[in-house]
Amino acid sequence: MPMAAAVTLLLARWLPIRFEYHENDLGIVSVATVNRYPVVQETFWLAFGLVVGALAAWVIARELARYRIVGRDAIVLELLSISSLLGLLLLPGLLADAMVIGCCLSVFVFAKRLELEDGAAALPEVAEVPVRRLWVNLIWSASVVVIALVLTRGLWLHLWNVMHSVPDEKIVVDNFKFLGETGQHLAWANALRHGWFQGRDVFCLYGPLYDLGLVGFWALVGKSIAGWNLYWSLTRVLGWTALFALGGALVRNRIALLLLPFLLPWIELRVGWALFAACFLFRWLVTNRRSWLIPAGALTGISLLYSQEYGTAIALATLVGFAIRRDGRAALVYGGAALVTMAPLLIYYGANDALLPMLNDVAQYPAYLIAGYGKLLFPNIVSSLPIELRDLSTRSSETLRLAYAVPLVCLGGLLLLLPVTGFDLRHPLRSVRELADGLSKDPVRMMMFLVALFGMIAFRSAMGRASLHRTHASLPAVALLLCFALDRTMTVFREQPRIASWRLITLAVLFGFGGFWQTAAPISDSWRSVRFGEQTFRRGHRPQGDQHVMRVTRWIQLNTQSNEPVLFLPNDGAYYYLTDRPNPIRFVMGHQIVGHAHRAEVLADLTARPPRIVVWDDHALRVDDLSDELVFGREILAFFEDHYDVVKQIGQVKIYQHRTLTDPSLIADW
Numbered sequence: 001m002p003m004a005a006a007v008t009l010l011l012a013r014w015l016p017i018r019f020e021y022h023e024n025d026l027g028i029v030s031v032a033t034v035n036r037y038p039v040v041q042e043t044f045w046l047a048f049g050l051v052v053g054a055l056a057a058w059v060i061a062r063e064l065a066r067y068r069i070v071g072r073d074a075i076v077l078e079l080l081s082i083s084s085l086l087g088l089l090l091l092p093g094l095l096a097d098a099m100v101i102g103c104c105l106s107v108f109v110f111a112k113r114l115e116l117e118d119g120a121a122a123l124p125e126v127a128e129v130p131v132r133r134l135w136v137n138l139i140w141s142a143s144v145v146v147i148a149l150v151l152t153r154g155l156w157l158h159l160w161n162v163m164h165s166v167p168d169e170k171i172v173v174d175n176f177k178f179l180g181e182t183g184q185h186l187a188w189a190n191a192l193r194h195g196w197f198q199g200r201d202v203f204c205l206y207g208p209l210y211d212l213g214l215v216g217f218w219a220l221v222g223k224s225i226a227g228w229n230l231y232w233s234l235t236r237v238l239g240w241t242a243l244f245a246l247g248g249a250l251v252r253n254r255i256a257l258l259l260l261p262f263l264l265p266w267i268e269l270r271v272g273w274a275l276f277a278a279c280f281l282f283r284w285l286v287t288n289r290r291s292w293l294i295p296a297g298a299l300t301g302i303s304l305l306y307s308q309e310y311g312t313a314i315a316l317a318t319l320v321g322f323a324i325r326r327d328g329r330a331a332l333v334y335g336g337a338a339l340v341t342m343a344p345l346l347i348y349y350g351a352n353d354a355l356l357p358m359l360n361d362v363a364q365y366p367a368y369l370i371a372g373y374g375k376l377l378f379p380n381i382v383s384s385l386p387i388e389l390r391d392l393s394t395r396s397s398e399t400l401r402l403a404y405a406v407p408l409v410c411l412g413g414l415l416l417l418l419p420v421t422g423f424d425l426r427h428p429l430r431s432v433r434e435l436a437d438g439l440s441k442d443p444v445r446m447m448m449f450l451v452a453l454f455g456m457i458a459f460r461s462a463m464g465r466a467s468l469h470r471t472h473a474s475l476p477a478v479a480l481l482l483c484f485a486l487d488r489t490m491t492v493f494r495e496q497p498r499i500a501s502w503r504l505i506t507l508a509v510l511f512g513f514g515g516f517w518q519t520a521a522p523i524s525d526s527w528r529s530v531r532f533g534e535q536t537f538r539r540g541h542r543p544q545g546d547q548h549v550m551r552v553t554r555w556i557q558l559n560t561q562s563n564e565p566v567l568f569l570p571n572d573g574a575y576y577y578l579t580d581r582p583n584p585i586r587f588v589m590g591h592q593i594v595g596h597a598h599r600a601e602v603l604a605d606l607t608a609r610p611p612r613i614v615v616w617d618d619h620a621l622r623v624d625d626l627s628d629e630l631v632f633g634r635e636i637l638a639f640f641e642d643h644y645d646v647v648k649q650i651g652q653v654k655i656y657q658h659r660t661l662t663d664p665s666l667i668a669d670w
Contacts, residue, residue: 053411
């Protein structure tokens with residue numbers, strides 16, 4: 001695999017391919033469009049990397065499968081393979097090319113000195129499914145919950161705030177994380193409580209269940225910012241629980257799963273629903289009882305409605321599993337369970353004329369991402385070579401290395417679990433059938449294959465917005481694959497200590513050079529979490545809030561009616577919740593106004609029913625430093641200039657009033 005990666009990267013350097021930028025017809029604005037970045041090149045290079053990498057791995061594996069390679073010989077060949085990749089990444093220009101070519105030639109020269117293997121390469125033995133006693137599973141389950149609670153930073157603080165009914169004004173913060181990222185969910189959930197619908201009345205970003213879940217949680221603990229913070233923390237607890245649950249079902253030595261917190265800094269329930277579904281899918285693979293597909297399909301349906309990106313990824317990966325097993329009835333049970341689970345919400349939205357608008361938002365948003373919305377320039381590894389060792393600890397280097405380590409590990413998992421040596425180009429159909437049958441008979445290997453496929457599909461989200469945060473979101477599948485590799489290495493330690501020790505070294509190199517060591521600090525985070533929680537419950541907590549945010553909130557509450565729409569721009573969605581005022585447009589965040597169609601919709605709404613008050617925060621974060629004119633368009637900004645004047649300024653927040661609209665009683669109830 002390292003040699004195949006080196007060969008693929010070397011060919012990418014040599015190919016004289018250049019891509020031209022083409023304006024998109026949708027009016028999408030992002031860092032990519034401002035820099036005239038050709039988005040299509042990422043899809044090309046991903047396809048190139050997957051196809052050429054898989055082909056190179058197959059050629060190398062088929063050639064080496066002719067020889068008897070064991071013990072020290074395997075270590076020598078793997079060392080040469082790893083050296084080819086590290087040389088290409090760390091050495092300059094021609095020296096790197098010479099290193100790759102020299103190592104590749106050395107591999108085959110060394111292999112020819114070995115004895116020829118008798119017969120064709122054997123397929124891997126079927127792995128035994130771990131069978132454990134009930135008390136062991138109970139102890140493991142309790143341990144998982146404790147680990148998940150400890151790893152979730154801020155959980156105890158949020159729990160204390162809810163238990164002591166800390167008021168919202170003591171929790172507000174004047175920054176983008178609260179006013180924008182948290183604020184959008186507060187605004188959406190508050191609108192849902194008032195009878196509004198996603199898609200029809202407010203923009204639907206991740207899927208309706210994400211914020212409907214918050215509405216339900218508020219019904220239990222009371223509507224508050226503290227309630228949102230606790231809800232958000234509990235989704236991370238459930239995400240960790242799902243990850244450990246699936247990993248615990250697949251590995252023989254659960255001690256290997258202690259590596260998980262070192263591989264990813266956090267995990268959300270957006271991925272967790274898909275992993276819970278995978279747990280029941282694995283039970284079907286083990287027992288072949290289709291009844292297990294009912295909860296698997298139901299959880300997939302929830303995942304699709306909670307976060308369409310990861311729900312789609314697990315659904316597609318599962319369909320591949322049905323195709324491998326050639327079980328159409330299983331697919332029908334799985335799909336039927338998903339539809340039954342989704343039906344109540346879909347019927348409810350349909351009865352309120354909100355189904356098609358909601359589905360339109362849910363379907364279009366990923367499509368907009370592919371077209372370039374919110375697009376950051378994907379780190380170019382070719383132009384970044386050689387990688388300087390002194391830069392390994394920097395954030396930019398971490399982003400670069402993880403961006404390539406994630407798909408590389410997923411591809412490696414797919415090829416190793418398949419395995420590629422069993423494919424014969426002279427008999428392609430028969431080879432595919434034999435490989436599929438081999439997977440079908442091995443539930444553990446089959447499940448890990450689907451996990452790798454899920455990770456590869458989910459990585460598309462990280463490509464859509466190449467930020468470190470999005471890359472971290474795609475790490476759960478990679479973390480499971482690496483823990484599975486560690487587990488399998490530990491199982492052969494007694495029989496082959498030398499090769500097992502070497503494999504542990506190679507995993508450590510991947511962990512370090514791939515950037516995984518920079519993603520999380522679970523020991524220090526857990527210690528701070530426990531200590532801060534203990535201090536909070538022993539001494540109490542006295543948050544101060546932010547007076548500036550509350551001054552803006554109180555001015556709006558005193559100078560507008562409770563049913564009067566107020567527009568907050570550019571990215572201060574929390575004010576819709578704090579003031580409890582309706583939004584005159586569907587978008588609570590300015591940067592969610594994606595293209596021409598959305599801008600035309602906003603301008604039409606403002607023209608037809610202009611709000612009396614518009615609040616503009618000059619201090620608010622402009623996402624990716626994109627100017628207001630690029631995001632909103634000149635026509636919308638001109639509308640404000642032509643019809644509004646400043647009547648109040650609080651810090652850097654300017655409050656505008658319509659020049660002719662002075663009677664708030666004309667506004668209908670929301």
